[in-house]
Amino acid sequence: MNKKLSRLCNKLGYTFKDISLLEVALSHRSIGKNNNERLEFLGDSVVGYVIAQELFQRLADDNEGNLSRYRSLLVKGDTLASIARHFEVGQYLKLGGGELKSGGNRRASILADTMEAIIAAITLDSDIEQARQCILSWYQSRLDNITSLDLKDPKTRLQEYLQARKYELPEYKVVSVNGKEHAQIFQVDCTVKELKLNISAQGTTRRTAEQKSAELMLEQILKQ
Secondary structure (H helix, E strand, O other), X not given: OOHHHHHHHHHHOOOOOOHHHHHHHOEOHHHOOOOOHHHHHHHHHHHHHHHHHHHXXXXXXXXXXXXXXXXXXXXXXXXXXXXXXXXXXXXHOEOOHHHHHOOHHHOHHHHHHHHHHHHHHHHHXXXXXXXXXXXXXXXXXXXXXXXXXXXXXXXXXXXHHHHHOOOOOOEEEEEEEEOOHHHOEEEEEEEEHHHOEEEEEEEOOHHHHHHHHHHHHHHHHHHO
C-alpha cells in the first residue's frame, strides 16, 4: 500500500486487505470503465440499512415517519459529503481531466458518491459488521445529537419564517441545467423580493437545488 492511501486508511479507521477495492472506490466515472458506480449502488444500501437499524434501536418511542425523516437527514448527500471533507477524501480522488479542471474533487455530489463507494469497499473487503462499525464511528456525534435536528426541510422552515413576519413567500427559478442526462446539475435562484435578497444553489435535482437555496437564504436572513 502506498503512503498516500495508507494515510486515508488511518483517517477512515480501517486498513484494507485488498487495496484495489479502495482504489476503485476512489475512481470517478470520468476516468473510464473501472470506476466506482457499482460500489456506490451497494454502499448506498449499506449505509441506509446501518443508520436505519441504529435509529430503530436508539429511538424506541419514535414513529415510522420520524425515523424516516431522521434517516433521510443522516444519509443525504450533504451529510456524506461533509464526512468526506472531514477525511479530506477529495485529495485522493481519481478524476478525468475535465472533472479535475472543474473542481470535481470539491463537488458535494462526487464526494458523497465516493463515501458510499468506500463503504461498499469496506463491506466487500471484510463484512457488513465491519462496515457498520466504521459508519457508526463516523456518524457518532450526529447520532448522539439526532433529536436536536429540525425535521422540517429548509423550504418549509424558510416559508414559516417569512409567513410569521408577514413577508411574501420566496420564489424559486431554475436558471440553468448542465451536464448529461444521467449527471445533470441544476442551478436554482431563491428570491425574497421584500428583503431584496437572491441566493443561488446547485443540486443534482431541481428539488435538491431548491432546498439548498432555501437553506442558504434562511442563513443569510438570520445574519442580518
